[in-house]
Amino acid sequence: MMDSLRRKFVIRNDKGLHARAAATLLSLVSRYDATVTLYRNGMKAECDSILSVLTLACPKDSELEVEVMGADAETALDEIGRLIEDGFGENGQDL
Amino acid sequence: MAKTFEIRKETVLTGIPASPGIVIGKSFHVERDEPKVIYEYLLTDNQIEEELKRFDDAVAEVRSQLGGYIQELPGEFQDHKHVLSAHLMILEDRMIYDNTHQLIKSEKINAEWALKRSLDRARRLFERVADSYIKSRVEDVVAVCEMIWRYLAGKDQNDIRTIKGRVIIVARDLSPADTAQMNIEQVMGFVTDMGGRTSHTVIMAQTLQIPAVVGLKNATEKIANGQIIIVDGNAGKVILDPSDETIVAYEDLKRRYEMYQAEIIRSAHLPAETLDGCHIYVRGNIELFEEVTAVLDYGAEGIGLYRTEFLYLASKTLPTEEQLFETYRDLAEIVSPHPVTIRTIDLGGDKFASNIPLASEMNPALGLRAIRFCLKERGIFETQLRAILRASNYGSIRLMFPLVSGVSDIIAVKEVLDKAKDDLTRQSIPFNPDMPVGIMVEVPAAVTVADLLAREVDFFSIGTNDLIQYALAIDRANENVAYLYQPYHPAVLRMIRQVVAAAKREGISVAMCGEMAGEPLLTPLLLGLGLDELSVNPTSIPIVKRLIRSISLEDCNGIVAQCMTCVTSKQVREFLNVKMAHHFPDHFAPDGSFAL
Secondary structure, eight states, X not given: OOOEEEEEEEOOSTTOSOHHHHHHHXXXXXXXXXXEEEEXXXXXXXXXXXXXXXXXXXXXXXXXXXXXXXXXXXXXXXXXXXXXXXXXXXXXXXX | OOXXXXXXXXXXXEOEEEEOOEEEEEEEEEOSSOOOOOOOOBOOGGGHHHHHHHXXXXXXXXXXXXXXXXXXXXXXXXXXXXXXXXXXXXHTOTTTHHHHHHHHHHHOBOHHHHHHHHHHHHHHHHHTOOOHHHHHTHHHHHHHHHHHHHHHTTOOOOOGGGSOSOEEEEESOOOHHHHHTSOGGGEEEEEESSOOTTSHHHHHHHHHTOOEEEOOSSHHHHSOTTOEEEEETTTTEEEESOOHHHHHHHHHHHHHHXXXXXXXXXXXXXXXXXXXXXXXXXXXXXSSGXXXXXXXXXXXXXXXXXXXXXXXXXXXXXXXXXXXXXXHHHHHHHHTTSEEEEEOOOOBTTBOOTTSOOOOOSOGGGSSOHHHHHHHSHHHHHHHHHHHHHHTTSSEEEEEESSOOSHHHHHHHHHHHHHHHHHHHHTTOOOOTTOOEEEEEOSHHHHHTHHHHTTTOSEEEEOHHHHHHHHHTOOTTOTTTGGGOOTTOHHHHHHHHHHHHHHHHHTOXXXXXXXXXXXXXXXXXXXXXXXXXXXXXXXXXXXXXXXXXXXXXXHHHHHHHHHTTOOSHHHHHHHHHHHHHHHOTTTBOTTSSBOO
């Protein structure tokens, strides 16, 4: 059984995990040897499908649990955390 | 060799002039709503491999098409780039790609039908989402599937990049995703069936400064692909099968219009002063921060109306005081030393803020909107006033309240303003204590008591869009009565005169910021009526300034005196047409149209 790491985050950017944020998340995940699953309200989404992540529908302030498996799990989780905490780089440009 | 030509009669379609300019060119249809029938058929076992390959080939074509668009998109279209990158991801998403493969293999069905079933499944997932924005993104999935279907059908993509040279885009309507896929340099103009003055197509056309005519209803049926058409964005006309004479005439018109346009823009920086030395402020109306560049480039002396609703409508959450403050401060600093007139939010009515729950109303124009809404939602109002006050410490800011109907409204809003000032003083946060405070005069009751209101404020700005609607009891959005919406109505002219007189008696300044202020035909009349400021859409600034500089105040007064004796809108309009053609033969024809 592979090691899996789990951590909880709160979505901070105003628009939530919308198309552009989801696309950014997916391209980040694709750079690592890791399988990433998102859990919210008893629903889950695999981070290899933008439609799956989008239809999980995470608005601002929603709590999200991220599960990462694979060789790069730790680094990947840290990077994902940074991206979410940083509001997907959208802070201050929400005009 | 003799050829037979089918000589078709010249046809003129009339729509809404949405972006000025004239262009003659080949039409190019961008079809999104083409009727599509997708059939299901079963495959034999040995057809499956072939079908998978057919699907993969279509996907590969779409992938390279999207990749090409992304590469070639100019840098300023970042948002479009994001849309297209998302399309690429959707194309390869396992819900679409893998699922279709799976269905072809397991159900032995054709690629079109398998793709349709994959889309249906994605649709159901999106339908479950409560968030309306994310829910609407299913449109992106549909757009991607449609591209694949078109390749599967072996049909050439109606791709603007496959054609040579520049074209006029003809479409039912255009979304940001559609325009994102165009090579903007090849677009000479836009012609659409749908859309009003504020649709996406129009904003695009104005940004690119190319002509557009919208709201033509059946342009896509009447205009054939590849046909030579003339688009007159000034008059809102599209001419099909133009005769040789018409083409020659329009080529000449186009050349003169472009020269004229270049000329008035070149001279736009000159002062807005009449021949006999009377100066009037010409300022810009803006909604987006970005528009300030055009306003300043066109030589306006500040912002006469900054509509502040956008920050409230653009986001799901309310903007913070800090966000508002920074925007207002930046604007004030850029426009300084000229003033920025900030109108407090005019929400409610026809404008709906997604983050503020509003009851649906029978008569939104007469309902909970503007200051009425602000006085109810005190917190929202106080935040905006604090942000405006704080920004008043930088540059020159004037505060303006919309929809005031009497002195009690002013007392009520000033109470909130004074409280905000007290709070800031207590917190030692700097602001300009002498920031001018004015009101929009747009309710007929305010016109009637303008003398009383003038004692309470530092300036008036006549908002003609609402004033005409309220005074004439005309809903301009109602097509059955829209023709009765008449800026030339004697009642409107008298109301303006009354407001100006009240302002002058109390020694306060009076502006006009409705669409009427930017109508060139009315410029001399408004000058003669004694307005101190005309605040107009950025594109109207050069022409309005030009007209001001080409007439004397004495002539303007003469025009007013005669207009005031007219008894119907029609009389006023006809009189102005004649007068304007007389004073500005280079600009106006006797029927009120461009003289070019």
